[in-house]
Amino acid sequence: MSYADVKVPKIEALFERDGYLRSYENEIKRRYKCFSEKRTQIEKAGGLRRFCESYKEYGLHVRKDGTLVGAEWAPGAKGLYLRGEFNDWNNTSHPYKNVGFGKWELRVPPKADGSPVVKHLDKVKVVVQTQDNNFVDRNSPWAQYVLEDSSSPVYNHHIYIPEKKYQFKHSKPRKSTGLRIYEAHVGIASPEYKVATYENFRINVLPHIKKQGYNAIQLMAIMEHAYYACFGYQVTSFFAASSRYGTPCELKELIDTAHELGIVVLLDVVHSHACKNVLDGLNQFDGTNSGFFHDGGRGEHSLWDSRLFDYNQIEVLRFLMSNLYYYLDEFQFDGFRFDGVTSMFYHTHGIGHGFSGDYNEYFGMNVDTESLIYLMLANAMTHELFPGSVTIAEDVSGMPALCRPVDEGGTGFDYRLAMAIPDMWIKILKEQKDEDWNIGSIVHTLSNRRWGEGTIAYAESHDQALVGDKTLAFWLMDAEMYTNMSILSPLTPIIDRGIALHKLIRLITHSMAGEGWLNFIGNEFGHPEWLDFPRAGNNNSFHHARRQFNLIDDNLLRYQFLNNWDRALNELDEKYKYLEANPAYVSWKHEEDKVVAYERAGLLFVINFHGQKSFPDYRVGVDVAGKYKIVLNSDEAKFQGHCRVDPNVEAFTEPHGYANRRNSLLVYVPSRTALVFAKID
Structure with missing residues (x-):
């Protein structure tokens, strides 16, 4: 079928940047037509903003007059009820009304004195009556606060209506170019043997980030995940900021304080898949294996052991796009880093796919149009309704036009992560002697990126800090980091080489490889050892689930020198703006x-x-x-x-x-x- 009549407003600008794409004009127009049709469907449903504000309607809410209202999408359910502390856990006393199209609504009037039937932190459950008449407990997919049960590892929905809500005092900074991103995990952001808090991050870590010259923070593992050791990538409650670090109000204060410092805050978003948990996750919410997800093999990721969204469903789009809007509006995040984009783009999810760079790989039958259209919609909404927001894609495949505007026929991201670079550095350090380094190959990998598409460069990824691998500093210096990092001990050849190469690797990557820079928390000073969350396999130890910022405060340790270098790189860019300039x-x-x-x-x-x-x-x-x-x-x-x-x-x-x-x-x-x-x- 020809799509010659489809109008893509600025498609010629796309072809001017990459002439190879003209051969795929028909496919680009087909994708844009699919995008336009979904956009029209959303507009007919009340308009883009209202569609994305659905979190104000769905879930559970207490109105000013004390009325408790709720709405859910549960197309496979036979009945829906609400139970909790407010009704002594009665399964069926408070039924939802079936209003058609899989939607259910609830209205509970206030008490005689005008107060709501639920109070702050009351525990509740949505009861789903399945088609075979079983009654099963579920968390609302729209739950905005969940807490771990004291008697089990299950997270439960709690009503969050604090007496005093946090009021933002500072506007969002407008920094969309020359990003210097500090990628951070709140829970590990302390030397102490425990899960650190939003408050700790605000008071102790934000000043360090500011002093180091970063102008952006990328927060990981914020959307609630029942299993701490999953690094935040098995989300169970998408609208609930993780309670293990504190309250939603405390997260808002963290973000507001970052804005006061002129630092933008990006959220690590996982919309590529969802945790398989049933009792406290999105899986089987309506009692069926579909609902938010594809049924059968298409609904499961074989490597991640997780569920895959059905992006063709308008209610799934409502859920995910509202999720983005919620964090941009309610928490004042400044944009997103989208995880697992490669898995979304392709029916194979990129598994066993090397991606040779042949453009046929990007426009063939393996491309999942529904997922791609969702990402186009997500980027269009983010940039239209929140101008100045930033979106970053984690894509290893090299998808063309990924970081070109939607009205050119692109996917709409601002930046892609340069994922080949950290892999290159680790491979070199693992497999090559110093004298065998191929300078031409290094430069090629650092400079090989699509013209006119923003790239975030990084020398090492958070995955390389995990147990089973090593950071750059640990690959370079290994066991001697335990014995020879004191300035009172001799500067050994291994430590001398390690510190020197750590500096050179970070400089050349920082200055040559992109239009932005990313550092994972602790790597700026060559954090020793690896990252390992408390789990059964390590006796639930916090020894490796922390960042030892105390090492840079000790004037007798050499970590201070790497920390100084990291700060100097950011200050150099701040002065000369090379990340905003043309490629080297x-x-x-x-x-x-x-x-x-x-x-x-x-x-x-x-x-x-x-x-x-x-x-x-x-x-x-x-x-x-x-x-x-x-x-x-x-x-x-x-x-x-x-x-x-x-x-x-x-x-x-x-x-x-x-x-x-x-x-x-x-x-x-x-x-x-x-x-x-x-x-x-």
């Missing part, structure tokens, strides 16, 4: 010397990865003539360097071209050292 121009990548030179935003970066060789009078090409001065030097003492470079030295260009640049200059670049120059005259 790499003029030099020498395999034998292990030297890389490149320019970005008027800065000249020279990095020597060689373990033994230092180079005096090393000629480097530079485009703009003038006098240059060092503005960042990894060999300084405050970064655990050897002070081999005079920080006040000035370099003057010579008017003869070199390495395809119009001018050149001579620099002294010691082994395992990075120098950054800025033109001063």
Whole structure:
């Protein structure tokens, strides 16, 4: 079928950026037509904003006059009831009314004195009468507060109507370019052996993030998940901010305080799948195996052992898009990082798929149109109703136009994560000797991204901090981190090499590999050991489920030097804005010397990865003539360097071209050292 008549408003802009996509114009238009039809369906249902404010109608709510109202979508249920502390757990005394199309409504008048029948923190359950007349307890999918039962690991819905709701005092910062993201998990954000709190994060961690020069935070594991060790990726209650860290009001205060500091706050969203839990999850809410999910094999993820949403259902779109709106509006989040996008895009979920880069992979029968259309709708809503919001996609496949606007025929994200980069660094450290590093291959991986599509670069992922793997610092220094990180002990070759390469890896990734930067909590100072949540396999220990910020406060430990370097990178970008600039121009990548030179935003970066060789009078090409001065030097003492470079030295260009640049200059670049120059005259 031809879709030639379908109008995609700015499709020519898409083809101007990537001419290969013109061969797939028909498919791009087909997708846009599907998007437009769903958008029209939403508009007919009351308009986009009202559709996305459905969380104000669904679930349970106490009106100002004390009336308790509720609504649920349970198409497979024979009957629906509400029970709880308010009615002595009577199964059937408070029935919902079936109003058609799978929707059920409840209205409970207030008490004689005008007070609601439920009070703050009352426990309630939705009782589902199944088609075979069983009565089963469920949490409302729209529950906004759930608490773990003291007698079992099940989380139960509690009414959350505090006497004093939190009132935001500060407006959202508008920072959508040059993002420097601090990826954080509230529960591990303390040196103490316990689940840390929103309050701890607000008081103790936010000042550190601000001091380090980050302008964004990405919060993980906020949507409630009954199993703490799942890292937040097996969500049980989508509208409930995790109660293990504190109350919704305390999370709001955290976000408001971040805004006061000028820091945007992004939420790690898991809409790619849902936990299989029945008693406290979304699974089998209406007593059937479908409802929110596909039935059969299409409804289950074989690797994640979780349920997969049926994105074609209008009520599923209502639920998920309302979920996004809820966090943007009620909690004032500034955007999202969407987890597991690759799994959503493809019927194979990316399992066993290497993705060669052949465009036929992105436009063939393996693409799941329904999931893709949901993401287009989610991005369109986020950007239209909350201008300035940021969306980031976790996609390993390289889907073209992922980060182009929907009206161009793209998926609408602002950024994609550069997922190949952390894999590259770990592979190099695991498998190669220093002298075998392929500089050309490293530069290719760092610079290989789609033109005009924003990329968030990172040197190591949170997955690489988990038990069974190691962080970059641990791969580099391993056991010596236990014995030789004190400045009172000799600087051993392993620690010297580890600190030096940690700095170089982070600099080249930070400055070359994207339009944004991401660091996982603790990695900025080379956090020792791994991350492992309390579970049966480790005797429920918190030993590895914490971040030891105390290490950087100890002036006798070398962690302070890596922390100083991390801060210096962010300050360098804040001053020169290279993350907002065009991609770096790499003029030099020498395999034998292990030297890389490149320019970005008027800065000249020279990095020597060689373990033994230092180079005096090393000629480097530079485009703009003038006098240059060092503005960042990894060999300084405050970064655990050897002070081999005079920080006040000035370099003057010579008017003869070199390495395809119009001018050149001579620099002294010691082994395992990075120098950054800025033109001063």
